[in-house]
Amino acid sequence: MENSRLMQSMPRTPKFEEEKKTDKDKEKEEKERNGKKTELARAQNKKAQEKDMPRFKQGENQIDTATETYELTSELGQGSFGAVFGVTRKSDKRHFAMKCESVNMKRAILPHEAGVLLALNHLKSPHFLEMVDHGIVNNRFLFVVLKLVGMNLWDMRAHLPDKKYTLTTTLRIAEQTLAGLRDLHRVGFLHRDIKPPNFAIGREEDDTYHTVFLLDFGLCRKIAMKGKDLRTPRKECAFRGTTRYAALAAHDNKEQSRKDDIESWWYMIAEMIVFDIPWKQFRGTDRDNVRGMKWRLRADETYFKFLFRKCCYEQMSAILLYLDQLSYSSIPDYDFVYHHLQAAAIVNNCSAKSPPDWDPKSQHYKGPIYKEREPYIVKSLE
Numbered sequence: 001m002e003n004s005r006l007m008q009s010m011p012r013t014p015k016f017e018e019e020k021k022t023d024k025d026k027e028k029e030e031k032e033r034n035g036k037k038t039e040l041a042r043a044q045n046k047k048a049q050e051k052d053m054p055r056f057k058q059g060e061n062q063i064d065t066a067t068e069t070y071e072l073t074s075e076l077g078q079g080s081f082g083a084v085f086g087v088t089r090k091s092d093k094r095h096f097a098m099k100c101e102s103v104n105m106k107r108a109i110l111p112h113e114a115g116v117l118l119a120l121n122h123l124k125s126p127h128f129l130e131m132v133d134h135g136i137v138n139n140r141f142l143f144v145v146l147k148l149v150g151m152n153l154w155d156m157r158a159h160l161p162d163k164k165y166t167l168t169t170t171l172r173i174a175e176q177t178l179a180g181l182r183d184l185h186r187v188g189f190l191h192r193d194i195k196p197p198n199f200a201i202g203r204e205e206d207d208t209y210h211t212v213f214l215l216d217f218g219l220c221r222k223i224a225m226k227g228k229d230l231r232t233p234r235k236e237c238a239f240r241g242t243t244r245y246a247a248l249a250a251h252d253n254k255e256q257s258r259k260d261d262i263e264s265w266w267y268m269i270a271e272m273i274v275f276d277i278p279w280k281q282f283r284g285t286d287r288d289n290v291r292g293m294k295w296r297l298r299a300d301e302t303y304f305k306f307l308f309r310k311c312c313y314e315q316m317s318a319i320l321l322y323l324d325q326l327s328y329s330s331i332p333d334y335d336f337v338y339h340h341l342q343a344a345a346i347v348n349n350c351s352a353k354s355p356p357d358w359d360p361k362s363q364h365y366k367g368p369i370y371k372e373r374e375p376y377i378v379k380s381l382e
């Protein structure tokens with residue numbers, strides 16, 4: 001005690017202050033340098049996209065690949081790394097989605113994504129899209145052709161009359177997205193960018209209108225290898241993900257693991273339940289503030305209770321408490337999480353028969369139902 005008081009009263013030497021200032025300056029300079037690098041890479045990527053990508057809006061309406069001709073019919077999405085188009089395969093007039101990426105991107109993402117999709121296509125899970133074609137066009141852009149799905153969960157919410165999902169639909173979404181993540185983890189991948197735009201509903205035409213699909217495997221990381229259970233975590237990693245839904249491990253530049261995908265999933269579902277998640281107003285660059293609020297949620301029970309005052313306090317707090325106990329190597333108990341979702345549905349009188357909000361005319365729910373102790377099923381083994 002005496003010692004610490006003594007230390008506090010001691011004047012800091014100019015040298016100490018100088019060193020501290022230099023460290024801070026260095027950090028600031030490093031941040032500025034990284035910021036400039038990111039900006040430069042972004043500008044280069046944008047230029048490459050403008051030059052190489054299908055120019056649908058300028059009248060380019062047909063893509064000839066090595067084996068097929070596709071007619072471009074719409075633009076379904078524009079991402080930071082590329083674009084997704086609606087296409088019709090000329091040979092059989094079937095509709096698909098074509099995701100494209102310029103060959104001149106600073107870092108190619110699509111070949112990696114195609115690899116993940118290929119692995120997932122061996123799995124018997126209703127939550128992944130079949131990849132029907134992939135390749136390169138005239139050394140201009142890379143592409144993958146995927147089964148077409150409907151609106152993503154972000155856009156869908158904005159289209160609903162109240163711009164909100166009901167609790168029944170939220171819990172159905174929670175159950176299906178949890179099953180999708182469980183299946184992805186089982187093939188040894190982490191998603192690392194769980195957010196509503198990366199899930200989409202199916203299409204009436206395919207009888208998958210009530211199914212939720214997982215999209216965008218560009219940030220996936222393989223964590224389990226053949227003959228090795230788990231990759232050794234790196235000491236420090238660059239931030240990956242989307243600030244609003246990022247797990248604390250991502251905020252702390254730590255190696256992410258299965259539990260962190262589920263933590264991101266928790267933020268996504270919490271947002272659907274409470275509508276206004278407390279860190280909603282912060283931008284992607286405000287990572288420190290968002291991290292602080294995610295910590296407050298854990299430390300301040302009154303705040304947590306207030307947030308879930310309308311419903312699901314017990315279940316959501318039990319799930320988060322459980323997730324926070326897991327470590328890098330833990331395999332989350334998805335069934336345990338599901339039990340809490342089931343409990344929330346029972347306590348809140350959610351009908352198991354109700355169709356999802358986007359299909360109010362339907363008589364009943366016809367989407368996939370979470371199966372406990374679901375065995376790992378590879379298609380070829382059936």
Ligand SMILES: Nc1ncnc2c1ncn2[C@@H]1O[C@H](COP(=O)(O)OP(=O)(O)OP(=O)(O)O)[C@@H](O)[C@H]1O
Binds near residue numbers: 146152200215218
């Ligand atoms: N198979 C598909 N069918 C219909 N729409 C799709 C399909 N795949 C993607 N989309 C639409 O395109 C959007 C962007 O897709 P995706 O996230 O795969 O691309 P991205 O370039 O990685 O995007 P971002 O950089 O924003 O993450 C999705 O939110 C969805 O609305």
